[in-house]
Amino acid sequence: MNRRVARVRAVQSLYQIEMTGVSPDQAIDTVLENGEISDSFLSQLVEGTVEHLHEIDELLISALKNWALSRISRVDRAILRMATYEMKCLDDIPMNVSINEAIDIAKGFTGEEESGKFVNGILSNIATKLSK
Structure with missing residues (x-):
C-alpha cells in the first residue's frame, strides 16, 4: 500500500x-x-491521530478563524486531524508534503476546489504555529 492510499484509508x-x-x-x-x-504507516496515522486527538483539536481550534471545529464537515475534520498529526508528530515527512496530500485528498472526497482551499488555509496556519 502506498502512502497516498494509506492516507485515504x-x-x-x-x-x-x-x-x-x-x-x-x-x-x-x-x-x-x-x-x-x-501497513504500519496506515496504523500509525490512525492510532497516532486518535492518541493525540486532544492536542490536535487544540491546534485546529487555534488555527480556525470564525469557525468552530464542530461546524467543519466530518470528512474535512478527519483530513485535518490526520494531516495535523503528521505535521506535529512525524518528523520524517516535510510539512508541505502533509499539507499537499491533505489538499489533494480533500478535493478527491468532495470534488470541490473550495474544500482544498479551506484545508490549505487551516493547515498553513498550523504549520506556522509548529515552526515557531
Whole structure:
C-alpha cells in the first residue's frame, strides 16, 4: 500500500471512528478493500491521530478563524486531524508534503476546489504555529 492510499484509508477510518466509536483496528479492517493489507504507516496515522486527538483539536481550534471545529464537515475534520498529526508528530515527512496530500485528498472526497482551499488555509496556519 502506498502512502497516498494509506492516507485515504486513514481518513476513512478516522471518519468511521468518529461516527460509530469503533476501535482503530476495527475501523482499519472495515475500510480495506479486497486484497488490501494494512501497513504500519496506515496504523500509525490512525492510532497516532486518535492518541493525540486532544492536542490536535487544540491546534485546529487555534488555527480556525470564525469557525468552530464542530461546524467543519466530518470528512474535512478527519483530513485535518490526520494531516495535523503528521505535521506535529512525524518528523520524517516535510510539512508541505502533509499539507499537499491533505489538499489533494480533500478535493478527491468532495470534488470541490473550495474544500482544498479551506484545508490549505487551516493547515498553513498550523504549520506556522509548529515552526515557531
